Amino acid sequence: MKYSIGEMKDTIEENKNRDKEIILMAIETSCDETSVAIVKNGREVLSNQIYSQIDIHQQFGGVVPEVASRNHLEKIPHIIEAALEESKVSYEDLDGIAVTYGPGLVGALLVGLSTAKAIAYGLHIPLIGVHHIDGHIAANYIEDPHLEPPFVCLVASGGHSHLVYVKDYGEYEVLGRTRDDAAGEAFDKIARALKLGYPGGPLIDQKAKEGNSHAIEFPRSYLEGDSYDFSFSGLKSSVLNYLNSCKMKGKEIVVEDVAASFQQAVVEVLANKTIKAALEKKVDKVCLAGGVAANSALRRAMKDLAGKNGLELGYPSPILCTDNAAMIGAAGYYQYRQGNLKDLYLNAVPNLPLILKKNIG
Structure with missing residues (x-):
């Protein structure tokens, strides 16, 4: 099945016209937290699973990139299943998948990004690449529904x-x-x-x-x-x-x-x-x-x-201040609404600058 951004944008317009509730899976693996969330309409968090590697890296006095990447790879399938189970959402209910693609540790980013691309391709749903800082800002939309x-x-x-x-x-x-x-x-x-x-x-x-x-x-x-x-x-x-x-x-x-x-x-x-x-x-x-x-x-x-x-x-809230996938889902929702989608050639960008404009894919 061919992954076409044009077809994805047509689906988004249909969903907007029907005023459909949008459910996104979001993945965050930019550093040492493996997190997967299910977010509805950008502000309602149905699940926000976070696996922290702090205990692993404490002995080193900081994050060791290779160790972080290997732990992401090991844990992410289980975190995805836990997020789906807690949210009572199935793969078929997902309208898109949002994922952090920079900035961050390149190996860690690639684990989340590769997983997200595989899901987007397999389900034929939009892939939304999210800037990590965009996600942190969007955490405020979850905390304050009126912001x-x-x-x-x-x-x-x-x-x-x-x-x-x-x-x-x-x-x-x-x-x-x-x-x-x-x-x-x-x-x-x-x-x-x-x-x-x-x-x-x-x-x-x-x-x-x-x-x-x-x-x-x-x-x-x-x-x-x-x-x-x-x-x-x-x-x-x-x-x-x-x-x-x-x-x-x-x-x-x-x-x-x-x-x-x-x-x-x-x-x-x-x-x-x-x-x-x-x-x-x-x-x-x-x-x-x-x-x-x-x-x-x-x-x-x-x-x-x-x-x-x-x-x-x-x-x-403190849980939304640290790295988590719910904030990525919140940021991804607004990019979804604007049709800012990515293709399957999207790569990790460890030093990605924060230069985001509306209606640019």
Whole structure:
């Protein structure tokens, strides 16, 4: 049976005309979570199965790409079956399949992508390629059924720190991005230096609650005056230099104070730039996304600043902040509606840029 994007688009138009409920399977394997979800109409999650490899990679202090890929390959058939069983949906009920094709670890991406292409071909249903960051942004649509663009979204995770103006569904203007270490990456590295373990974000957040965020004055890097980019490598170096200096001088290191002061330095920059961008774009809503969006200090700071400036704040539940397939299904739904489909030659793109426009396949 030939896979034809033209035929797929005709089917999509028919479904839209009939106002049919759209059920998508979604697959996310960009890093170390193997996740499969069943999502209806982009916002109703019927199942969101997530297999985390954290326990496997903790002994290495970070994700080992080859190990992650092999575990995806082993687990994905079982995660698919679990998602279908929980949702009470069969393969025949699916209207399309959405899958992350970048950015991420290339081997990990290929496992999910190959699986999705096989299902799309076998069932003769549309294949929707989803940008990982598009998925993180779309997690907010699941959390808040009434949320609609435009808004400004801060996407902060282990590999990404993006400040995005969401003009419409799948239509973005990237205002700023990290120039070196992403926020989550900085959390992981400082947690490792403090011997807290992996992943660093939740562990730093936990320790910081017991510390004094004003105990140590670490630098805040705002870069050029009009820049919305982020840079955390200088902050990371400052923390490491502080720790080395304390060791050389025999000075006690209060881990809780270091964690709290470091976290405060990251949070202030993220929150201030996000609110500044929202005011410049004249939107009334700001959202958070990505693993760092679960950080309690960031949520408090954003809530405070947003309230002072008359802005609404939204952020996903913790389970939707980390990598998951439900967010890919949400993003994929709006691309499905717009006819943004991919053919079976779609490849994994580990450094895929976030340049998405409406009505471009």
